[in-house]
Amino acid sequence: MVTFKYVDKYINSVVLVVQLTGVKEVTTAIPGAEGETRFVFRDEVLAQLLGDIEPHTLFLVLGHPGAGKSTFVASFLFENVLRFGVRGVYISLAEDREKFYSYMRRLGMDFAVAEGRGLFEYVHVPTLSGRELVEVVVERLSQEVVEKGARIAVIDSVTPLLNALTTEEARSMLHATLYSLTSASKALLMLIADLPFATESTDLKGLEFIADAVFVFKTKIEKGIINRVMEVRKFRGKPIPLAEIPFTIEEGRSVRFLVPPLYSSITLSKTLLEITHRCIEPLWGSVEPSTHIGVVTKIGEIPFSIWVAIVRLTHDYKLKLSIVSFRDPPQKLQMLLEAAAKAINIVPQNILKRTLSILSVNPAILSPHQLMGALVSEIERVPNILVIDRVDMLYLYYPSKLVDAMLHMISIHAKANKVIVIETAGNIYTKHQTPRYDLLHYITYRNGVAMHSVKRTRSIKPIVQHVHELGDEALLKCFLD
Amino acid sequence: MDVYYKVKNGEIYAEVRGVEQRLHLFGVSWFGFEGQAHVVHGLWVRNWVELLETIRALGFNAIRIPFCTEAVKPGTAPSTISYAFNPDLQSLDSLTVLEKIIVKASELGLYIVLNYHNISCIAIEPLWYIDSFTEQDYINIWVSVAQRLSKYPNVVGADLKNEPHSVSPRPSCYTDGQSATWGMSNPKTDWNLAAERIGRAVLEVAPHWLILVEGTQYTNPQSDNVPLYPDAVYWGENLRAVRDYPVNLPKDKLVYSPHVYGPDVYVLPYFEDPDVFPDNLYKIWDQNWGYVKKQLGSALVIGEFGGRYGSGDPRDVIWQQRFVDYLVENDICHFFYWALNPNSADTGGLLEDDWRTPKRGKLGNLMRLVKHCSSL
Numbered sequence: 001m002v003t004f005k006y007v008d009k010y011i012n013s014v015v016l017v018v019q020l021t022g023v024k025e026v027t028t029a030i031p032g033a034e035g036e037t038r039f040v041f042r043d044e045v046l047a048q049l050l051g052d053i054e055p056h057t058l059f060l061v062l063g064h065p066g067a068g069k070s071t072f073v074a075s076f077l078f079e080n081v082l083r084f085g086v087r088g089v090y091i092s093l094a095e096d097r098e099k100f101y102s103y104m105r106r107l108g109m110d111f112a113v114a115e116g117r118g119l120f121e122y123v124h125v126p127t128l129s130g131r132e133l134v135e136v137v138v139e140r141l142s143q144e145v146v147e148k149g150a151r152i153a154v155i156d157s158v159t160p161l162l163n164a165l166t167t168e169e170a171r172s173m174l175h176a177t178l179y180s181l182t183s184a185s186k187a188l189l190m191l192i193a194d195l196p197f198a199t200e201s202t203d204l205k206g207l208e209f210i211a212d213a214v215f216v217f218k219t220k221i222e223k224g225i226i227n228r229v230m231e232v233r234k235f236r237g238k239p240i241p242l243a244e245i246p247f248t249i250e251e252g253r254s255v256r257f258l259v260p261p262l263y264s265s266i267t268l269s270k271t272l273l274e275i276t277h278r279c280i281e282p283l284w285g286s287v288e289p290s291t292h293i294g295v296v297t298k299i300g301e302i303p304f305s306i307w308v309a310i311v312r313l314t315h316d317y318k319l320k321l322s323i324v325s326f327r328d329p330p331q332k333l334q335m336l337l338e339a340a341a342k343a344i345n346i347v348p349q350n351i352l353k354r355t356l357s358i359l360s361v362n363p364a365i366l367s368p369h370q371l372m373g374a375l376v377s378e379i380e381r382v383p384n385i386l387v388i389d390r391v392d393m394l395y396l397y398y399p400s401k402l403v404d405a406m407l408h409m410i411s412i413h414a415k416a417n418k419v420i421v422i423e424t425a426g427n428i429y430t431k432h433q434t435p436r437y438d439l440l441h442y443i444t445y446r447n448g449v450a451m452h453s454v455k456r457t458r459s460i461k462p463i464v465q466h467v468h469e470l471g472d473e474a475l476l477k478c479f480l481d
Numbered sequence: 482m483d484v485y486y487k488v489k490n491g492e493i494y495a496e497v498r499g500v501e502q503r504l505h506l507f508g509v510s511w512f513g514f515e516g517q518a519h520v521v522h523g524l525w526v527r528n529w530v531e532l533l534e535t536i537r538a539l540g541f542n543a544i545r546i547p548f549c550t551e552a553v554k555p556g557t558a559p560s561t562i563s564y565a566f567n568p569d570l571q572s573l574d575s576l577t578v579l580e581k582i583i584v585k586a587s588e589l590g591l592y593i594v595l596n597y598h599n600i601s602c603i604a605i606e607p608l609w610y611i612d613s614f615t616e617q618d619y620i621n622i623w624v625s626v627a628q629r630l631s632k633y634p635n636v637v638g639a640d641l642k643n644e645p646h647s648v649s650p651r652p653s654c655y656t657d658g659q660s661a662t663w664g665m666s667n668p669k670t671d672w673n674l675a676a677e678r679i680g681r682a683v684l685e686v687a688p689h690w691l692i693l694v695e696g697t698q699y700t701n702p703q704s705d706n707v708p709l710y711p712d713a714v715y716w717g718e719n720l721r722a723v724r725d726y727p728v729n730l731p732k733d734k735l736v737y738s739p740h741v742y743g744p745d746v747y748v749l750p751y752f753e754d755p756d757v758f759p760d761n762l763y764k765i766w767d768q769n770w771g772y773v774k775k776q777l778g779s780a781l782v783i784g785e786f787g788g789r790y791g792s793g794d795p796r797d798v799i800w801q802q803r804f805v806d807y808l809v810e811n812d813i814c815h816f817f818y819w820a821l822n823p824n825s826a827d828t829g830g831l832l833e834d835d836w837r838t839p840k841r842g843k844l845g846n847l848m849r850l851v852k853h854c855s856s857l
Binding site: 042078079082083084085108272273274275289316317318319320347349350353354355356381382384417418 | 602
């Protein structure tokens with residue numbers, strides 16, 4: 001069973017830590033096995049957490065304006081109609097067709113494709129008054145589901161319908177029409193409802209009781225930055241693994257939920273490629289993919305020799321290198337790489353060609369979620385080495401526990417993708433950092449000269465050699481020889 | 482098997498029921514099976530059949546598919562596939578997806594060359610074994626791949642190992658025990674000897690296949706004692722030792738397959754030498770691998786070449802043009818361009834980032850060669 005717990009709550013974002021107590025993974029059923037299509041979440045993380053969804057489910061998606069509820073629902077619809085070749089309908093009471101299509105296309109969902117295959121219909125219902133609106137929508141919905149065989153139907157949103165009815169009328173409409181419709185036709189009905197800004201709930205006139213699942217999308221604006229979370233308030237027949245799941249919305253990808261992969265998804269391959277160099281061997285040994293190296297100083301800069309080591313390995317093994325810095329602009333990092341290459345007689349361009357990206361992220365203007373999203377998408381490009389430079393800057397803007405937990409999550413993502421992480425932290429060293437490191441490379445300065453000490457925190461190798469105070473000059477000299 | 486691929490007088494033929502037909506391989510590499518995705522890339526935005534059709538429509542008749550160990554073991558789950566775009570790939574393992582691609586390619590008239598690109602699915606190893614994976618393991622993987630995939634007539638052959646190379650500079654690379662060599666009489670590092678062993682094992686299962694043997698980075702002190710820039714070679718380019726140490730495989734089965742690149746992949750010193758670049762590049766190519774066809778009469782398939790063609794190092798356009806000129810002049814009519822994928826970090830691809838729009842400049846240059854070869 002996988003359970004999650006909060007370890008920190010800061011600006012209402014949630015940090016999650018996986019507690020591993022005998023992992024049981026949720027498997028996605030293969031459709032067709034029982035002759036009944038079970039729908040799936042597009043986002044792999046969510047699919048893994050929540051599993052698949054039976055048809056004849058009434059899904060309520062509640063949320064603040066701009067919180068991402070339409071995007072979430074559209075991506076669910078898009079994925080499932082194309083994947084399973086079933087028909088879907090999106091009944092919109094607000095956005096017109098053109099806006100919807102162009103916005104969704106930007107997020108990587110071309111609904112025209114689905115429409116071209118006869119799998120999708122967008123219905124824009126004109127603004128009508130009260131009861132007339134209810135009648136038109138209900139009629140259209142039954143027509144789509146019963147006559148045209150839509151298996152997934154969306155109403156965006158039901159709020160005007162609920163407002164037009166008294167509680168009693170609403171109840172009867174919900175029960176008699178929507179609920180019976182879904183169960184009789186085995187369609188999945190997704191109802192979107194609006195939640196006013198800064199509120200946690202609204203009068204749904206009983207809708208929440210008949211819904212099989214209730215997801216709430218929230219935005220929280222802090223420091224001028226939007227944080228998005230999805231709350232799973234109800235999910236009939238399923239354990240709710242965690243209450244709030246942070247997510248971001250990205251171009252070309254739509255919704256990305258920020259939960260680290262399960263430990264069990266980190267596979268240890270028998271065929272490991274270990275990379276090393278005669279000057280690096282004494283410090284890091286042979287570096288396996290997935291290794292997380294923490295290069296840490298309490299006082300003073302990260303020595304140049306570390307960059308030389310990174311350049312050496314990248315060059316010799318033709319590796320793909322990515323750098324994310326929280327302190328310096330890309331140009332400065334590029335200059336560092338160039339200087340390191342030149343120092344060991346490598347044509348600088350030959351290193352820059354191996355660099356997938358140099359990304360500078362200013363933590364002052366990003367929410368922790370966005371920052372996580374940026375790092376995760378960097379990992380998804382599968383560099384061989386990801387340098388996370390100067391994480392000490394994060395401690396300036398976020399509480400240290402949050403930073404440590406975030407970087408731990410990144411570490412799990414990297415391991416699942418067999419990415420080596422070289423993390424540098426200058427002028428800071430706390431006991432909360434160490435859990436994520438496989439190698440702790442600790443730098444002290446004596447009389448202005450850097451001394452390198454290395455500890456392996458855990459190794460499956462029988463011989464664990466610790467290095468104590470290797471002088472930086474000797475290291476640099478080795479590289480130059 | 483109805484078809485038998487063979488080499489005669491340095492050219493490639495497909496023999497079907499006693500009838501020989503000359504074949505040109507105008508190909509492109511489509512990568513992904515050799516990495517963490519364990520499946521060709523691009524399936525996150527496009528349908529796999531559409532991409533095969535795109536390759537055909539661009540004017541190619543062959544695809545080189547690099548793979549790694551894990552990807553061809555039954556049961557490996559591929560990642561990065563959008564099942565919305567590729568619903569028929571749902572629940573299939575990587576090897577089955579590869580098989581489907583081969584079958585569909587056959588329908589579309591596309592030949593396939595399979596390339597064991599790396600062991601680890603992470604980076605290219607210098608040799609065909611590592612501590613945790615022996616030569617016998619390597620052979621076993623090839624045998625299982627041949628057993629499963631040689632039944633499809635469009636699979637032309639096996640590109641045994643990608644870019645054998647060195648871990649130290651000359652001359653220590655010849656004897657460090659970890660760098661690939663050629664003609665050093667060391668069975669542990671001599672790629673020419675290993676290619677023979679692996680190639681024979683593959684031919685036992687798939688006698689109708691061709692065996693593609695790539696060059697190394699360095700070979701042996703005598704063969705590398707060449708007049709022009711002896712140190713300046715790309716991984717997989719160096720065939721200097723073929724003259725004295727040809728690979729001992731049946732002549733009608735053996736194809737040499739150098740990888741040749743320009744300044745977008747790695748800046749070698751001769752690009753800064755006006756006596757070489759660009760007008761005398763051909764001398765470098767003759768010296769390192771061109772003579773294998775021109776003088777020895779063996780078959781050559783250019784296994785990889787490519788570059789950004791303008792958006793990277795400004796010298797790449799002229800480099801690619803001169804390279805195609807060289808292939809045209811010498812009737813070298815078999816090639817696999819690197820790569821279809823736009824996400825090739827150093828070279829870019831033949832398609833734009835949308836995996837849809839072709840890059841006309843690169844393509845136009847390549848089509849000069851296709852046109853020339855088709856007229857032969």
